[in-house]
Amino acid sequence: MLPEGIYVIDRARKVKLIEIFALNTRKLLGLIWPTMWKVGREDPRRVIHSLKVGLSLTLVSLLYLMEPLFEGIGSNAIWAVMTVVVVLEFTAGATLCKGLNRGIGTLIAGSLAFFIEYIATTSGRAFRAVFIGTAVFLIGAAATYMRFFPYIKKNYDYGVVIFLLTFNLITVSSYRVENVLKIAHDRFYTIAIGCGICLFMSLLIFPNWSGEDLHNSTVLKLEGLARAIEACVNKYFDETDTEGKERSSLNDPIYKSYKAVLDSKSTDETLALHASWEPRHSIHCYRFPWQQYVKLGAVLRHFGYTVVALHGCLQTEIQTPRSVRVLFKDPCVRVAREVSKILIELGDSIKKRRHCSPEILSVHLQKALEDLNAAIKSQPRLFLGNNNNQATNMLALAAVTATQKPEKVSRGVSLSSVKTDTSALFEWRNKRNNEQSKENERKTLRPTLSKIAITSLEFSEALPFAAFASLIVEIVARLDLVIEEVEELGRKASFKEYEEGEEISVNCRDLEMATARNLQNNLPSHGVE
Numbered sequence: 001m002l003p004e005g006i007y008v009i010d011r012a013r014k015v016k017l018i019e020i021f022a023l024n025t026r027k028l029l030g031l032i033w034p035t036m037w038k039v040g041r042e043d044p045r046r047v048i049h050s051l052k053v054g055l056s057l058t059l060v061s062l063l064y065l066m067e068p069l070f071e072g073i074g075s076n077a078i079w080a081v082m083t084v085v086v087v088l089e090f091t092a093g094a095t096l097c098k099g100l101n102r103g104i105g106t107l108i109a110g111s112l113a114f115f116i117e118y119i120a121t122t123s124g125r126a127f128r129a130v131f132i133g134t135a136v137f138l139i140g141a142a143a144t145y146m147r148f149f150p151y152i153k154k155n156y157d158y159g160v161v162i163f164l165l166t167f168n169l170i171t172v173s174s175y176r177v178e179n180v181l182k183i184a185h186d187r188f189y190t191i192a193i194g195c196g197i198c199l200f201m202s203l204l205i206f207p208n209w210s211g212e213d214l215h216n217s218t219v220l221k222l223e224g225l226a227r228a229i230e231a232c233v234n235k236y237f238d239e240t241d242t243e244g245k246e247r248s249s250l251n252d253p254i255y256k257s258y259k260a261v262l263d264s265k266s267t268d269e270t271l272a273l274h275a276s277w278e279p280r281h282s283i284h285c286y287r288f289p290w291q292q293y294v295k296l297g298a299v300l301r302h303f304g305y306t307v308v309a310l311h312g313c314l315q316t317e318i319q320t321p322r323s324v325r326v327l328f329k330d331p332c333v334r335v336a337r338e339v340s341k342i343l344i345e346l347g348d349s350i351k352k353r354r355h356c357s358p359e360i361l362s363v364h365l366q367k368a369l370e371d372l373n374a375a376i377k378s379q380p381r382l383f384l385g386n387n388n389n390q391a392t393n394m395l396a397l398a399a400v401t402a403t404q405k406p407e408k409v410s411r412g413v414s415l416s417s418v419k420t421d422t423s424a425l426f427e428w429r430n431k432r433n434n435e436q437s438k439e440n441e442r443k444t445l446r447p448t449l450s451k452i453a454i455t456s457l458e459f460s461e462a463l464p465f466a467a468f469a470s471l472i473v474e475i476v477a478r479l480d481l482v483i484e485e486v487e488e489l490g491r492k493a494s495f496k497e498y499e500e501g502e503e504i505s506v507n508c509r510d511l512e513m514a515t516a517r518n519l520q521n522n523l524p525s526h527g528v529e
Helices: 004-042 045-065 067-087 092-121 125-146 150-155 157-173 180-204 210-236 253-262 265-277 290-315 322-351 363-377 380-384 387-413 421-455 458-492 508-520
Strands: none
Touching: 004 045, 045 067, 045 180, 067 092, 067 180, 092 125, 092 157, 092 180, 092 210, 092 265, 125 157, 150 157, 157 180, 210 253, 210 265, 210 290, 210 322, 210 458, 253 290, 265 290, 290 458, 322 363, 322 458, 363 458
């Protein structure tokens, strides 16, 4: 028997451990709950999809839990559970792609395995083993080689993998198991049950369509580019002092606006692939050209690269003085505003599935470009400079360079005298310290001298704005390519004709929230595995 004091100490220790565990659990829940709320608030469809998966697993588990069903199917019911876990995806297109691949692969593999087994049973047992091994080798090598075909890899790669798995399981196990036909039948039935539950949940219970996601993401990309262009120009001519702020930040709203466009390649291709598997669920049952959305996404990415360069002009080391920028503010702001209107109108036409206005390139954009050209021509000295002063600056730089060259040559060919013992070591240390100090001084002065050399050119203060203005003109030039792709999409998708007097209503706050949700909404609709 232990003394009573030891029991008291042990009990107090357990109570303290329980309190620590409760405190850590409360802290963990405090960290997890905001994340859970944020993920569900960004896209409520995620909550619905999670409930659908849970309900599907519950339904398929009845094959194990209910005695009559378990007696009819047996332990092969586990294949139905595995099918639900693997096949049920976020969108209907992804579920159809995986479900049909799994079903067709299982059916073809089972049929071929029975044919191989029928031929093998007519021969002796020794020849049967050789025949099965040869068939496994040939079919395995051929099916694996077919996975490298671009069309097969894009559409049916998962089906080929299931074919290989099922074929080898049935063919190899048939050599030792007598009743392999019944096992294959039960396995096929359970997989069919699992696929049926997945398709029912994906197509009939709050379906999420890959085509709709691709359609909406294209609209958001156009609207995001429109906001990014207008925000860049407005910020460039902003009169407030921003020197103390961060040059770049992941929380920059301009960066968030065009980031979705730059990162959209893999997402667009995956959504287009899954959308091609979906049934025609629209009112008119049109077959939408999903690959045209991918082409439009590629054009928007190239358009977005110019917007990235325009955003980079806000963060350059050498900036045009505000007194010079203000001379060109009005035409630049007008050009950006007109480009933004055109992009928003294109997004609105895709959103409403109608053709864009025939007069989308308005006269206001042309007039703003002409005013920008006239403003630049009215200030030739800013861009061309004075030839006399320019020559003087260049001569001064040449003189400085000439005075530095002999010093480098003499330093390069100088030879150290040979000394002995302490005097030589002392001189070597002093020389080394002097060389290190000179090297540090050169490293410090090198960027300063380069800035002095650049700013000494009279016309350098206008060079940053010249780059900015050229990017604005480049954006207008690339806008034609975007309009052509949108019009081609409208023709192939049979969009309705444009009606006169139709107004475009854009809620900027709703667009910002939709863009933020689209940026962070990594849908678990994976490609074909």
